[in-house]
Amino acid sequence: MTELYDVAAIGNAIVDVIAPATDEFLVQQGMDKGAMMLVDEVRSAAIYKAMAPGIEASGGSAANTVGGLASFGGRGAFLGKVADDQLGKVFAHDMRAIGAHFDTPPLLNGKATAVSMINVTPDGERTMSTFLGASTEFTSDDIDAAIIEAAKIVYLEGYLFDAEAARRAFAKAAGLAHGAGRMIAITLSDSFVVDRHREALLGFIENQVDLVFANASEITSLFQTDDFDAAVDALRTKVKIAAVTRSEKGSVIAAAGQTFEVSAFPVDKVMDTTGAGDQYAAGFMYGLATGRPLNVCGQLGSLAAAEVISHYGPRPLVSLKDLAASKGL
Numbered sequence: 001m002t003e004l005y006d007v008a009a010i011g012n013a014i015v016d017v018i019a020p021a022t023d024e025f026l027v028q029q030g031m032d033k034g035a036m037m038l039v040d041e042v043r044s045a046a047i048y049k050a051m052a053p054g055i056e057a058s059g060g061s062a063a064n065t066v067g068g069l070a071s072f073g074g075r076g077a078f079l080g081k082v083a084d085d086q087l088g089k090v091f092a093h094d095m096r097a098i099g100a101h102f103d104t105p106p107l108l109n110g111k112a113t114a115v116s117m118i119n120v121t122p123d124g125e126r127t128m129s130t131f132l133g134a135s136t137e138f139t140s141d142d143i144d145a146a147i148i149e150a151a152k153i154v155y156l157e158g159y160l161f162d163a164e165a166a167r168r169a170f171a172k173a174a175g176l177a178h179g180a181g182r183m184i185a186i187t188l189s190d191s192f193v194v195d196r197h198r199e200a201l202l203g204f205i206e207n208q209v210d211l212v213f214a215n216a217s218e219i220t221s222l223f224q225t226d227d228f229d230a231a232v233d234a235l236r237t238k239v240k241i242a243a244v245t246r247s248e249k250g251s252v253i254a255a256a257g258q259t260f261e262v263s264a265f266p267v268d269k270v271m272d273t274t275g276a277g278d279q280y281a282a283g284f285m286y287g288l289a290t291g292r293p294l295n296v297c298g299q300l301g302s303l304a305a306a307e308v309i310s311h312y313g314p315r316p317l318v319s320l321k322d323l324a325a326s327k328g329l
C-alpha cells in the first residue's frame, strides 16, 4: 500500500489550560509536581477556578507530536476521541489546520471533550490534572485500517493504557500495522502510568513495539531500578530502537549494539516543559521517516523540544522545518 503518512498517532484528544503557578499552589492543591494526575469533571472545574489567568491550546501528547511532525513538513494523521462540543471543534480545527488528517467521529451525547489543567511553576516544570472525558470512549471501532496501513510509523500514547477499550484498540492497530510491514512506536508517557500498567506495557513492548520513547523516570520505573544505564540496556534487548530523554542532559539512543548520546539544544529560559517529550518524538520520527541517521533523528528531536519549552503551549510556535534548516539539519 502507498505510504500516505509518515506517522499515524493514536492518543487522548485533549485541550490544555496552561497557567503559571507557585510551588505552594501545587502543595495546597495536593498535586504531584511534574506528574499527570487523572481528575473527574468536578475536580477539574475546581482546579480551573483556582488557577491564575493563562492560555488555552489544543494538546494531547500524541496530537502534539503530530503537530510537531507537521511543522517539520511531515505528513501526519491523528486518531482520538473528542466530544461534539466547542472544545472538540477547536481541537479538530487545530489538527486539520496544521494539515494533519483527523476524522475520528466525535462522541455524541456523552462526556465532554477532555481537558488538562496544567500548572507551570517558575522553574518551567508542568504539573497536569487531566479530565479524560470523551477521550476514554475511543475504541477498536475507531481504528481506521486504511490510515494505519498507510503510515510508515504507527505511534501510540502510553496514557491510553489507563483505558481498557483503548488498549484493545492498540492491539488492533498493532496487528494491522505489522501486517502491513509498518513500524510501531510507543511513548511511555508518565512514570505513574508505567507504575500502574508495568506488566501490560512490558508485554506489549516485547511482542509488538519496534521503537520506544521514554524519559529517565519512566524507563527506570519500567524496570524498577535506579540505574539509568541498566534500564537502557534492559530496554535495548526488547526493541529495535530505544530513545530516552534526560531533560537538559539530552538523550540516549540505543539500537542494535549501537549507542548515541545526543546533547540538548541550549535554551535561554525554560518557560514551560509541556510537550517537550512530544516534540522530541516528533523530530525523531520525522528524521526516521525521512531516512536520517539515528543521531540526526535525536538532534531533530532535541531541537523541537528546545523550541517548545522556550514558550507556553505544547506545540511549536515557529516552523520547525525552517528552524532545522537554520541549524543545518
Ligand SMILES: OC[C@H]1O[C@H](O)[C@H](O)[C@@H]1O
Pocket: 012, 014, 015, 016, 058, 059, 060, 061, 064, 116, 128, 274, 275, 276, 278, 314
Ligand atoms: O505531553 C503533554 C500533553 O499531555 C497531556 O496529554 C496534555 O494535553 C499535554 O498537552
